[in-house]
Amino acid sequence: MNGRRLGGLAVGAWGVLLTAQPLNRLAAQHVSIGPQIAFGDYREVSSDLHYRGSGIGAKATLEWKKFSADVVFSKVKYKPASDGTATTAFDASEVDVRLRYYITGPVSGELGFINRKADPEFEAQSVGAVTAGARMAYLLGPGVQMALSGGLMFGAKYSGGGTTSGVGALQLGLGLTVDALQRRIRVTGDYGFQRFSRKTDDGSGALPAPIQQSLGRIGLAIAF
Amino acid sequence: MRRSTWLLLVVPLICPALAAQTVQNATLRRAQQAFDNLDYRQALSLGQASLRERLTGFERARAYELLGFTYSGMDSILKAVDAFKQVVLIEPERELDPNRTSPKALSAFQVALTQILVIRQLRVDSVEFIGGQGAVGVRYTVTQPSRVVTRVTGGTLGSVRIDSTVANGQVNIRWPARMPNGDPVPAGNYNVVVDATIGQNSFSASQPIRVTHGAVDTLAHLTSLPGYTYLPETEVPPKSWRPLGLAFVYTGVALAGTSALSNGKLGSASMREGGAIGGGIVLAGFIMTLKKPAPQAARGNILYNSLLREQISRRNVEIAQENTRRRQQVALGVVPLPRTGGGR
Numbered sequence: 001m002n003g004r005r006l007g008g009l010a011v012g013a014w015g016v017l018l019t020a021q022p023l024n025r026l027a028a029q030h031v032s033i034g035p036q037i038a039f040g041d042y043r044e045v046s047s048d049l050h051y052r053g054s055g056i057g058a059k060a061t062l063e064w065k066k067f068s069a070d071v072v073f074s075k076v077k078y079k080p081a082s083d084g085t086a087t088t089a090f091d092a093s094e095v096d097v098r099l100r101y102y103i104t105g106p107v108s109g110e111l112g113f114i115n116r117k118a119d120p121e122f123e124a125q126s127v128g129a130v131t132a133g134a135r136m137a138y139l140l141g142p143g144v145q146m147a148l149s150g151g152l153m154f155g156a157k158y159s160g161g162g163t164t165s166g167v168g169a170l171q172l173g174l175g176l177t178v179d180a181l182q183r184r185i186r187v188t189g190d191y192g193f194q195r196f197s198r199k200t201d202d203g204s205g206a207l208p209a210p211i212q213q214s215l216g217r218i219g220l221a222i223a224f
Numbered sequence: 225m226r227r228s229t230w231l232l233l234v235v236p237l238i239c240p241a242l243a244a245q246t247v248q249n250a251t252l253r254r255a256q257q258a259f260d261n262l263d264y265r266q267a268l269s270l271g272q273a274s275l276r277e278r279l280t281g282f283e284r285a286r287a288y289e290l291l292g293f294t295y296s297g298m299d300s301i302l303k304a305v306d307a308f309k310q311v312v313l314i315e316p317e318r319e320l321d322p323n324r325t326s327p328k329a330l331s332a333f334q335v336a337l338t339q340i341l342v343i344r345q346l347r348v349d350s351v352e353f354i355g356g357q358g359a360v361g362v363r364y365t366v367t368q369p370s371r372v373v374t375r376v377t378g379g380t381l382g383s384v385r386i387d388s389t390v391a392n393g394q395v396n397i398r399w400p401a402r403m404p405n406g407d408p409v410p411a412g413n414y415n416v417v418v419d420a421t422i423g424q425n426s427f428s429a430s431q432p433i434r435v436t437h438g439a440v441d442t443l444a445h446l447t448s449l450p451g452y453t454y455l456p457e458t459e460v461p462p463k464s465w466r467p468l469g470l471a472f473v474y475t476g477v478a479l480a481g482t483s484a485l486s487n488g489k490l491g492s493a494s495m496r497e498g499g500a501i502g503g504g505i506v507l508a509g510f511i512m513t514l515k516k517p518a519p520q521a522a523r524g525n526i527l528y529n530s531l532l533r534e535q536i537s538r539r540n541v542e543i544a545q546e547n548t549r550r551r552q553q554v555a556l557g558v559v560p561l562p563r564t565g566g567g568r
Contacts, residue, residue: 039497047491138474140467141512146505148474150481170485174478174498176505191501193482193493210487216497218504 036219051078143179168197308336355408471509475502
């Protein structure tokens, strides 16, 4: 899949860019990495295909001067919800990579991509897209930061085919970071909402087949 | 040194001087006694007789003074003036006590002063100053209009004229204590000599002085400016509900956005995930609202301290420059010494 190839290359490129610095500049970098517990809600095509599930994840962040990057991996086992007609559970493995650049005040610009793979492949849509948006962060107190982000997802590709208009794929995020133990440990809480206004056409005209996911993640990270 | 020790040292030095200032001549003593008994004729004859005897300068001045008082008492003013002239010529600094002297005698004394040329009350101020930045005050009184030349003599200086003027009465001059080339006068003992000349008459008075050299005091460097203290560079802001308010706003926007962006065909959006994270944010905001705010940099105070440090630093640079200059200067001290005799 194109999205997967793009995701792997991009992760590698950003990793090399952000870590291939002279040793004397590494002190200016802040890195954190740690596991997360994920829980989510997934819907597709209609309210009948409704799944809920939980799983694990991992999040890594890197800050360097005005740049920062988040790499999030999560694997959620979605099971059919009781109010739906779905019968088979599936695993959603998602990679979310974002590069952020501080602009002014609380505002940063974001650019990245997401790639979610469903297993078994035919139980849900695998999707990949480039993301672009903005993020507002506010320091609630010493070591406690919250952030609100939003943006569009462009060039979405689906395993089952289909298209999305320019502003048809949206995402929204809310995050909380609490530093503890003299900033050695970081408690993280993230919420992400995605909506793809996907349309399919089997020859009889365009049919809406939307995809929507709400994903919450709570975790710990070691900062150094 | 204890006071008693001082007395032991000083008294033997004073006694010969006291003896020299008392009348030893018997004739003069008898004349004084006759004057005290208002026997002016006896006082006059005995006074004149004493002048034919061997007298000290002090006794001679007392004898003429006694004659002046006696003539005044006898209303012989011209003779009284002549007698007082002799007194002033012998002791130019002599003054009569106006509370214990008759107006006639005082008047005759003043007339005598105007008829002879003398330099009286020559005074040199005791001063200390930085060479080139001060002057020594010299004062004297000349009794008749005359050409008065003031010189400093002695030491390696030779004789340097410091003033020349035609004067009558009190004269004040200022001497910068510098050599002709501008250097401070070397340390040592000198004489300030005042010569007054009018026609064939002349009079000279002198005052010995001692010039000392010393180091000029340097200034201490500053660690603070008087009246100005450093301010704390951080300050704790007042408690605010802003963290909680913004936590509600951020959470509300996220949840409202989720609801608004949710596709209607997929049913109502799930708020479980957003609610959990949003709840955590609101809780964090509430805790941060209750917590004492972290000290924040006080920009105004930092600027103030920076200015203060800059001022102190600038002042210390000036002090260092001033001290360098002062180390090259000389503190001159001028002290008048006791005179050994009167003028002539």
